Amino acid sequence: MEVTYNLRYQKSNFSNKVILDKEGEVIIYSKGFRLKGKGAADKGELINFSEIKEFYFRDEKIFFITFMKEKYTLADAGTLFDQLVVDIYKSRNEFLMDALFMKAGKLKAEYDGAFQRVSKFAKPISKGTAKLRLYEGSLVIIPSKQDAFSIHFNFVNFYEFDDDEYSLKVVMDDGTTIFFSQLGNDFEFFQEKMDSLLGGLYETLINDVLKQAFQQFHATTLLKLAYKMKAGKAVSVKDLQKMDKELAKEVEDFIFQDDVLKKKMQFLRDQVDDYNVYYGIARDEAVKNSFIRWVMYAIPENNCVAFCILPRWQQGGTPASAAKPERHDTYFYKVIMEQGSPADKVEDKIMEIDQALVNLHFAKDPCYKDKRDLRHSPYQYAIRKLPYLRILRKSYSGCASAPDVDSWTKQAKEILKNMKV
Numbered sequence: 001m002e003v004t005y006n007l008r009y010q011k012s013n014f015s016n017k018v019i020l021d022k023e024g025e026v027i028i029y030s031k032g033f034r035l036k037g038k039g040a041a042d043k044g045e046l047i048n049f050s051e052i053k054e055f056y057f058r059d060e061k062i063f064f065i066t067f068m069k070e071k072y073t074l075a076d077a078g079t080l081f082d083q084l085v086v087d088i089y090k091s092r093n094e095f096l097m098d099a100l101f102m103k104a105g106k107l108k109a110e111y112d113g114a115f116q117r118v119s120k121f122a123k124p125i126s127k128g129t130a131k132l133r134l135y136e137g138s139l140v141i142i143p144s145k146q147d148a149f150s151i152h153f154n155f156v157n158f159y160e161f162d163d164d165e166y167s168l169k170v171v172m173d174d175g176t177t178i179f180f181s182q183l184g185n186d187f188e189f190f191q192e193k194m195d196s197l198l199g200g201l202y203e204t205l206i207n208d209v210l211k212q213a214f215q216q217f218h219a220t221t222l223l224k225l226a227y228k229m230k231a232g233k234a235v236s237v238k239d240l241q242k243m244d245k246e247l248a249k250e251v252e253d254f255i256f257q258d259d260v261l262k263k264k265m266q267f268l269r270d271q272v273d274d275y276n277v278y279y280g281i282a283r284d285e286a287v288k289n290s291f292i293r294w295v296m297y298a299i300p301e302n303n304c305v306a307f308c309i310l311p312r313w314q315q316g317g318t319p320a321s322a323a324k325p326e327r328h329d330t331y332f333y334k335v336i337m338e339q340g341s342p343a344d345k346v347e348d349k350i351m352e353i354d355q356a357l358v359n360l361h362f363a364k365d366p367c368y369k370d371k372r373d374l375r376h377s378p379y380q381y382a383i384r385k386l387p388y389l390r391i392l393r394k395s396y397s398g399c400a401s402a403p404d405v406d407s408w409t410k411q412a413k414e415i416l417k418n419m420k421v
Helices: 078-099 184-213 219-226 239-242 244-256 258-271 341-361 387-394 403-421
Strands: 003-012 018-026 032-037 043-047 052-058 061-066 070-073 107-118 124-135 138-143 149-152 157-160 168-172 177-181 277-282 288-298 303-309 330-334 398-402
Touching: 003 078, 052 157, 070 277, 107 184, 124 184, 149 341, 157 184, 168 184, 168 239, 177 219, 184 219, 184 277, 219 239, 239 244, 239 277, 244 277, 244 288, 258 288, 258 303, 258 330, 258 403, 277 341, 288 341, 303 341, 303 403, 330 403, 341 387, 387 398, 398 403
Parallel strands: none
Antiparallel strands: 003 018, 003 070, 018 032, 032 043, 052 061, 061 070, 107 124, 107 177, 124 138, 138 149, 157 168, 168 177, 277 288, 288 303, 303 330, 330 398
């Protein structure tokens, strides 16, 4: 896509002083746009969507502010202003879908409809009409004049179709509620496809992971586990015990096949009860017949939540890298709060870690690395714009990574000591 519009544009610095004011044109590309003055000698200025921190329009003007605190104003597009807005958002939203990891799996269907998004405090966030793209693991909402956003099925707490009102209500784990309507003749097709995709999540986890790891358990028990552990989300030991005490023991044995790992984690395990120990298991998309395993500990008394992603496990029962000593990198995060007790906010921190790991396919780098180290990575924009990832990174406190148990424990103790409120 490459579209050109004639207009006037201004560029201001961080103190709102106008440093450029030109008549010219904007040329819209797939990953950004070029602002160019009149005349063949003017090469213009290329702005990538990845450089834009804020983007909005009002009173027939488009405004955007870069991460470098430069402000641009596009105006005087005349009768083509509305189409200009549509075309810029069309390109910008395609960029956002990739940069913010909205697409989960293959595209399955697309519909036209209306949406309304409400916060957990019942405050309106956004509404309008949009393209609704269904992927294997997510629903992406693409308005014509707003930023796209997505619903990852792994974090859907509840959904309900109303056949009388031809509508859908989706409640997310974080309390956000989204209503969908105006699907017209496509309502039944949309409902059938949604039910199929959400049901398929459990089938994939059960058949590709849980049946291989825990063959001796009944399908009903594995279905309960799959509901809680969608795509590898962490499940507390207490919840596992409620499902089946024998299953809880088997999951723990499956996680701790490495004695060195178990001895390291015992230092954290001794400080918490079964409600604050979490295990996750997921299919590893990178290597056939292999699993991702991870552990998480919430320690409110120390203002801490810590997690460790274990070495890849392959069928046959041995870690893929068992030939060399493992560091078992364990990452520690503070529970950030303005007032009250860390125990009141631990659940939020656990959800941040769950979302970051599951939505970014268990990549650790974006959870803690300096943004300068991620400058050329696919996570460059996500670390700036995904709220849960920004908060998680801000709360990072350190990593225990020593290969031997004593040194690792010493590192962990030092980090915990510095985390106390």
